[in-house]
Amino acid sequence: MGEKVSAAAAESHRTVNPLLCGGLPERVTVFGRSVAVRWSHRDVLRIFSMVGDPDVPPAVKGSLGVRMFFCEDVFNLAAESGASDPEEEITDAMVSFISGGRAGKEAAPGGPAPLFDFGYDAELIYGAFVSAYGIDLGERELHWWKFLALFRSLPAETEFMRVLAIRSGEAPPSADGEERARLRRLRARFALPVRGTAEERARAIGRAVTF
Numbered sequence: 180m181g182e183k184v185s186a187a188a189a190e191s192h193r194t195v196n197p198l199l200c201g202g203l204p205e206r207v208t209v210f211g212r213s214v215a216v217r218w219s220h221r222d223v224l225r226i227f228s229m230v231g232d233p234d235v236p237p238a239v240k241g242s243l244g245v246r247m248f249f250c251e252d253v254f255n256l257a258a259e260s261g262a263s264d265p266e267e268e269i270t271d272a273m274v275s276f277i278s279g280g281r282a283g284k285e286a287a288p289g290g291p292a293p294l295f296d297f298g299y300d301a302e303l304i305y306g307a308f309v310s311a312y313g314i315d316l317g318e319r320e321l322h323w324w325k326f327l328a329l330f331r332s333l334p335a336e337t338e339f340m341r342v343l344a345i346r347s348g349e350a351p352p353s354a355d356g357e358e359r360a361r362l363r364r365l366r367a368r369f370a371l372p373v374r375g376t377a378e379e380r381a382r383a384i385g386r387a388v389t390f
Contacts, residue, residue, distance in 0.1 A: 294371075304330070
């Protein structure tokens with residue numbers, strides 16, 4: 180009985196988050212195969228940048244993102260496996276890794292608007308990592324899961340988190356007309372640009388220059 184209990188306890192300890200005990204994943208399993216992935220924060224941010232690029236045709240973004248993430252051709256693996264829904268398996272593997280190992284689903288259409296954009300807010304995020312952790316993201320390469328854990332833990336005192344608070348905040352019921360107007364001006368100043376046309380991108384660049 181004691182041996183069974185000990186074995187069960189040992190098995191449960193294998194699930195400790197690798198952030199705490201090392202061994203962060205550099206491979207994922209798809210179609211019964213362990214496949215190497217591009218695991219650094221730079222690799223994942225490049226994928227986000229491509230997905231948000233209005234000059235990349237929407238029809239190719241999905242397949243291009245897959246090729247940017249996996250180190251081998253998983254489309255060939257899918258064909259060899261005969262999987263009934265290969266797209267779902269590939270997407271699940273990518274989402275699981277990019278979410279930091281958290282089981283999650285994509286945001287439903289019509290949900291709340293995003294509060295940040297890795298591209299548009301790059302300067303603020305860079306500054307936040309330097310001030311909070313002394314990490315220069317341009318010089319150091321972090322595993323994506325490490326980057327994500329630090330990103331989610333940025334202190335409220337950083338300028339980036341203050342901007343997020345402005346974007347998400349609503350005027351308290353006690354606020355007078357002047358205070359509400361001030362908050363509206365701040366939200367307009369720090370609002371994310373609407374991606375799309377060249378004119379919209381030009382306005383976004385102008386806003387960034389006068390930040």
